[in-house]
Amino acid sequence: MTRQEIEEKVRAFLIDELEIDEEKIFPDASLKDDMGIDSLDFVDIVVIVERNFGFKIKPEEMQGVTTLSQFCDYIESKTIER
Numbered sequence: 001m002t003r004q005e006i007e008e009k010v011r012a013f014l015i016d017e018l019e020i021d022e023e024k025i026f027p028d029a030s031l032k033d034d035m036g037i038d039s040l041d042f043v044d045i046v047v048i049v050e051r052n053f054g055f056k057i058k059p060e061e062m063q064g065v066t067t068l069s070q071f072c073d074y075i076e077s078k079t080i081e082r
Contacts (some may be wrong), residue, residue, distance in 0.1 A: 006053075007072050013048045027069040035068070037052055051055050 013072045014020045014035070024035050037045070046057045055078045065071050 003076055006075050009052050010072055019050055029068045030066055031071060
């Protein structure tokens with residue numbers, strides 16, 4: 001899966017499933033401050049990522065992931081490992 005495909009899938013689920021406004025979704029956007037993703041949303045994200053990308057998010061691996069770009073980096077690194 002290419003980086004572009006990952007970004008497109010992430011963008012799509014942020015808009016469709018978490019109902020985040022499209023203008024709030026940009027590479028340096030803060031997941032928490034700019035997009036308003038909270039701990040309940042994160043539970044949904046774990047399920048969505050597993051369904052779309054085929055791996056489980058480990059919370060300890062997400063420490064330090066604060067922006068959309070970093071989140072896509074994380075997904076990209078996990079899809080390469082498989």
